[in-house]
Amino acid sequence: MADIGGHAIYKIEDTNMIYIPNDTVRITHPDEARYLRIFQNVDLSSNFYFSYSYDLSHSLQYNLTILRMPLEILKTETIQTRQESFDIFEDEGLTAQGGSGVFGICSEPYKKYVWNGQLLDIVKNTVHHDWLLYVIHGFCGQSKLLIYGRPVHVTLIARRSSKFAGTRFLKRGANSEGDVANEVETEQILCDASVMSFSAGSYSSYVQVRGSVPLYWSQDISTMMPKPPITLDQADPFAHIAALHFDQMLQRFGSPIIILNLVKEREKRKHERILSEELVGAVTYLNQFLPPEHAIVYIPWDMAKYTKSKLCNVLDRLNVIAESVVKKTGFFVNRPDSYCSILRPDEKWNELGGFVVPTGRLQTGVLRTNCVDCLDRTNTAQFMVGKCALAYQLYSLGLIDKPNLQFDTDAVRLFEELYEDHGDTLSLQYGGSQLVHRVKTYRKIAPWTQHSKDIMQTLSRYYSNAFSDADRQDSINLFLGVFQPAEGKPHLWELPTDFYLHHKNTMSLSQTRRSYTYWWTRGVLNHLPLPYDEVTCTENRRKLIVKKFHKYEEEIDIHNEFFRPYELSSFDDTFCLAMTNSIRDFMPKNVGIDPSPFTVRKPDETGKSVVGNKSNREETVLQRKTAASAPPPPSEEAVSSSSEDDSGTDKEDEGAVSQRSTPVKMTDTGDNIKITENIVQSMKDMYGINLSDVPSEDDLTIYTRFVQLGQNQHKQDKNNQQLCSKHRLDGVINLAQTPNIVGSCDLGGLCPPKQVSSSLFFSFK
Template sequence: MFKPLHQRLNLYLDGDESYIFVPAEPVGARPLVVYRNSGDIVLDAPNASIPATAKRSGKTIYGILGLISLSISEYLIVITGRDLRGKLLGHPVYRATDFEILPLDPGVSVTNPPHPVEAHLLALLRSHLCSAFFFFSYDFDITRRLQAQYVAKNGDEGKAFWEVSDDRFFWNRFLQSRFIDVTTSNPKNDLGSFILPVIYGSFDIRASTINGQNVQLCLISRRSRYRAGTRYFRRGIDSEGHVANFNETEQVVIIGAKPGTDGFDTEFSFVQVRGSVPVYWAEVNTLRYKPDLQIMDLQDSVDAVRLHLQEQTSLYGEQSLVNLVDHKGHEKPVKEAYERYVAKANVPKVKYQYFDFHNECKHMRWDRISLLLDELKDELARDGYFHVVGSQPEPVKWQIGVVRTNCMDNLDRTNVAQAAIAKAQLTLQLRTAGVISQDDTIDNYEQLSTHLREMWSDHADYISRAYAGTGALKTDFTRTGKRTRGGAFDDILKSVMRYVRNNFFDGTRQDAFDLVTGVWVPRKGPTSALFLITDSRPLIIRAVPYVLTFSLFMVFAGLTLPRTSNYSLSYYFLFWFSLLALAIGFILIHGIDYVAWPRLIPPTDIIHYNGPGHRSANNGKGFGVDIGRLKAGASAQWMKHGQRRVDKQFEEIELGAKKRVD
């Protein structure tokens, strides 16, 4: 058993001295005290009395998300609202719905920050908390798939949750670093019961009845905190082998569980992963609908790809790399670079599989995704799934490999493919458990089929909103099993919204990711980050949008306001239309300068890359205006990610395979 986590905390504010967190249960548990002036974090004595000067907060605290230092003060982030999303194997799983930010500096107000830089950083923090999908459990490790938990169960005995959590999916690991440092430096001041790991992803669980048997279907996605960010500002791979938009998706099936009970007869787990094409590449926004494609052939490209694939095989075993990127047009260079570097890396247990999605499924023939399943038939049979029967001491089957799927964004095409693979595996699992006959299919059971489609569609929307800012495309097929014209029209609207968000709003979203995950750490003193609230672009760049707006106003004014003379307005409209056209042309020519780039870590090395590789075009650069000089935050402090995870989870595949052979 893990060390228990405190599920409810009562918060007391002792004036400007401290925040005191008293566990509601068990009675007599040691309170946590955070001293506001010094920032010290300590455990008080058991049954310690609350100071008479302390006042109790009106809100119940359901967990401490962590502690973050901004330019003026440090802030505690606490969870003040939660929503029960279901029970997995009898363990409640919650979504965090409300948060409160508590300043440590007594002279700082969260609602009225003392400096615009601090206000900007707090706004980034709030936006991330409000838009993210955080899930957690107090007595179940939601960061790890079931097979990983089973393999490590003996070694996990008596440890705290944060010690055994999967470092990749422990989203608030950086925010909890102070608490973890205090615990590791002084075991007598063990804060493990207050360190609550959360995942950024999705969780859904639903119950069905098939042929008189209770079947629970659960879908969990876990988003990696490494190379996290938005669609166009985090692409490809980094030097440590981390890829953008990496998600592990686990489909759990529990058979024989009675509603409201913890028991089960049979348990299945099937895992898939997705992630950006593991090469150095990017798409550079220029205000055009299709960004400029940039592929960078760097010295360590092969090493980075090898690191990524080696980590994947160490964690999951055999790798089936399913690539859905187009083989022609804009996407072709990405496909070719992927194939080239996978071949050069030459990592054992890795097989590359290309599927021409748009060609095979054109004219809305999404049912032809079955061709991919036919191509993967042998790999899926070899890799298997995790299978536990309650009456047997050892698992019946182990999953010894995964399918890693990607398209350009790892969203829409990837969702369709993963949902189809998951459905095929679910059918096989229910046949294996004897719930349905060998010639039966889940399509004959409306309730289960509906649940499966809706869960995968919702899951697709969660991942797409986190990465692209809108719901996923093509979900009409995932949700209903059919591709419709209404769904295609809805996809057009979402594509327009993605364009607007990706060009004009994702810069601040990316800054929020970098701030919360610790990729960028502010220095003390707001003057070191004034670049966050100032616009250092040349005056002409800043002025043209005002010219465009005023020209548009004058055109509408000429069309709508009553006339006071009979003179022709031809020259009036010619002038203002010409000025409007010039302004639009200028903005398009200098498109890069009008994109809302991230300010904490601007991608100047990508925008101005001129080394070996491929670039589809050089749009939006105007007449040589240097965006790096204009927007780079050179005074920022940098913080590296932690070391790559090397622990007992790497032994899972080998251990699992060994037990299976035995």
Template sequence: MPNLHQRLQLYTQGNDAYVFVPIDTAGAQSLTVHRSSGELVLNPPHSLPPSARPSSKKLLYGLLGIISLSLSEYVVVVTGREFKGRLLGHDIYRATDFDLLPLGQNINVFNPPHPVEAHLLNLVRAHLNGGVFLFSYTWDLTRRLQSQWETREKDAERPFWETADDRFFLEQTRLIELTMGNTSQDLSPYILPIMYGTFDIRNATLQGRTMQICLISRRSRFRAGTRYFRRGIDHTGHVANFNETEQLLLVEDSQPGEFGTQMSFVQIRGSVPVFWAEVNTLRYKPDLQIMDLPDTSDMMRKHLLEQVSIYGDQALVNLVNRKGHEQPVKDAYERYVAQLNLQNVRYQYFDFHNECKNMRWDRISVLIDELEDDLKRYGYFHLTSNQPETVQLQHGTVRTNCMDNLDRTNVVQAALARWTLNQQLRAVGILSNEDSIDAHEDISKDFREMWADHADAIANAYGGSGALKSDFTRTSKRTRKGVLEDGVKSILRYFKNNFFDGARQDGFDLVVGNWVPRKTPSSSMFLITDPRPLITRSAPVLASFSLFMICAGLTLPRTSDYSLFYYFMLWITLLSVALIFIMIHGIDYVSWPRLLPSTDYIYYTGPGFRSAHHGKGFGGDNAPKDALGHVDQRKMAEQREKADFCRSRRGREKSGSISFFLSVLVNS
């Protein structure tokens, strides 16, 4: 497998080109990126263009690719990394700092010549700085251990970018296209697979045996986004918030530092695979929208069969409530699963909140008992150094979901991982059949902390705050303090989801290539302008000023009680009118994505279920209207067509965009 360049020095040829020079690889070919044409050229070994000069003393730790914005393309480079741990002799890093190098001649990334370009650059920076991007120069982080072992011979001489799992690889389109299309120019040493996810590894000793426990999550770059703006399934069969979680147990043999026994247990999570959404209206409970589209069955079948082809048999564990707000989602899921009746897929419902009410979290054991036969049949990956073949393979996975695939899902996945870890330790003779890691506080504490940190990272990526119910994951007990902390996190999620997630979703759509910027920034002024009517924009100003005046009246010296009565009555009335107006028009005050508007589900009028139509004004609907006040289906179709066009990565110039995930994925 070709070595990846681990450290690069940046040189410049005036304003004509960037030259990336490997530092640690003797005789390596440097890479020139011409700014005028965007052409990438490998230079002869031991040579530099004659006019190349060092740009700075800052080292680069990898190229993420080239992203195209309105006025210029930019080379995205990693300028900072954090060591996260060592897995089977391979160093794992997190990218912590990034730079964007413009190819345009007159572009200053800190003072762009147009406000649209400045806005897009801010979206890219916020996405990169807010995500957890992991990489290794010598280990394929995007693939689970079993997958790497099964293709080890075929992959021996192939570069990382060819073997990486496309779902989790933030692919560098330009570099890969040039490598595939030009046999004389192999850019593979510059193509660094980076994924969005989590990584944690802990050393442990149990019964005199040294071991390591590692937890890796991989967040899919498909249908990436935030909690309320990416739900359900799309028209390609991908679901929101899809994560593959792999728990590794490595046991040291007779040689110190040699982990000859390697075990892997994989679980997955993903949004309920039907077309559904929750429409933010500033209320704590958004409006629930389920869309019965003609291709729902086909897309669910495609999604589930893809999981079967990758992981084997599937146990679908659904934790959505059987009553109240969530019930229609549960009913739709069950209806379509029953309609498909797939052979390798088994559905298992668990009424989480009812079973575990009154803090009876030990009741999760009921679900484990129901899944025990599946867990034993699916097994786990087990490899030992003294045998040429595996002891066993994992033949299936548990796919867990709740409404958000965060809090309840985290608790259940941690419980299944604990059950499997006990089975693995018994299989290698470290624990007896009656023993459990719960009886050994050191390893039990590390296990709980790893899963709690993992839960917080996924919840932050998608929901905007740490995971709820994390006190149970960390301590195996549900406490009143934990309930109070969950209340604070829920409030934080509410504010982020309603007032900040629109820009975060735009960052996902821009970086993964769902939206291609127009080359004339003046045509994208809608990104930075406010099209709302003056009265709509004025209501928050009036409410803020009224509240200020009320506070001023309570603190400033008084002249007479009689005048203050009318003073307070005036400002309290204005405050109340402004707040009522804001709640009635709640949708207009939510931070919605601007690159790919959410029109399809906000104003959906087809078959399905809608819990309410809050926040759409006095008429209850703000869909595009014609002269007679009817929903303008032509404009709706135009908006859908525009969104579909933007989603197509080949709708415009594909060259220059990086398909970058994210999932991590990232609000409440």
């Protein structure tokens, strides 16, 4: 699915459940078959990803930061504390090859984003660590942006949290440990694909987060209403739950933590505004104990209100917010600023935040975006922030002269398609349907035919939430180990609610509550704005293992991993050629003299239709965007609507128009079907010239001169004329565009090579 610095990212295609003991000693249990069916409802072939050599649970900034730690210190500490991590046979193999080997650093995965962590903990101490393959759930996509032939890989990775995970109406708000529902960490990675090496290549990344409002709240779906009322389940005057959540974010991302709240603020009937009022109070309470320079930034913006207004441009306002956010957090890049940026810095570049180190820049802090469902509005807001960050990333790598990107360019269209696939996938996993309101909806360029399909889309999501979400929730609880079957305890299907499974602190009588004022983890404030997880300290170094590899080990052999010479394959099937390409998929066929992916083009000039092809879209959904055990929609066109938006929907037009010619109009006359109209692309669009029906006298004079030049050329080259006389016609004009052309005659005969001494370049008015 992607390649990051030579490390391949894979998607699970198929799984098999194997019973390890011999069948002769197998003890059957009457409930085992039912638990197996529930367990297998989590379709591991849908959006589960892994890598043999790259830690997907951590960001690129974390993975490259630990590489900068002194290797000798890591080797000394890990050998003293974790001797069992080295295999004796591996050491002997290295010695047999003359002692040559490669040292690699393995970090403990971030358990929050690992979905099979509970399953592997059972066998963690009994098997070799090479058998432990950690899996993440979410989205992974990569596209190739060609900038004048220079390949740049744009990668989008979404990590879904395994804590308090579930479906839309069954998992809202936060649990007692500060984990929120639908929490997803989205990372966009930009790399110069001409050099596949972390040490020599250029890499940049930007991280942002989405998640439910960190409060105790829920919606009762027993009333069978499309929009159940929002209720606050428990009073939290000291913002204990919000404090636990933001403490996790300070440890992982540093400061500042920026909240972009897109929940409605003005409503006739108080519905979403309940969450906004409660969140403002929680943030205000927590900020009074933090230093002012590290305070939580709260940005409320009623996106639904701006969408309905005809006088406001939603994306322009989001662009202003995105600029301010990226300037505060900065982004990660593994190389120092280029000399031209230092010599002639852009005015926006000087205002950029983050943390500057000798080897590049670090992102400090993160943007946390939320609405009620964290689906449609959130995805559009995250796209605008990602688009702004992408401009800075391209500028930092020296690929554009100013950190600005405009809509209707090949680069932004490629990035928008990645984010739409990303939003569709996450929406299917959490809400049971694809996105309804996309970027084109808020740009108000969506086709009006979509509005007639709102009823079917609403029924699809309503069906998913009312009839299939409960079964999906049971399978997720069993897969993640939230519920573990045991003798003498109620079965999973006998529980009236899973509230106590996800709120474990409510079951313990002796709770150790944190301080109401010092609500952060000890040591976090000492290193801000840097994240505590990336600081070089003894506690973090204990999480790392130095591992020895043979130099021909499969895990570090980038060439064999990428090209797979031991398999029967073709170049057309390799990942580097099959991935989305800006030139092949987005650039116009008649691009002319401006092949830049940063040039603004009209919608009808693009290589791919702006509204897309419906059949291709559905095929993409089946291959890349299916959610874990997502229910099938009522019909192939049924894409359910979101409860968070009231405006129209968006979907691709049926039948994309070919970019090479206009549609062919067919008429039926009797039994024969005749083509009455087939207008090809005009000569002006194809060649840049336009010939009139009646040429002027000046043009006729020019034409006559060219005919004479052609005749004179044939007279001067008598030797070649005699050799090719059998295959030539009298009066044929032979104009060569480049010197020293070697070829054969026009009529297909085998003629000797012919050298042309001069070139002719001509144009018409």
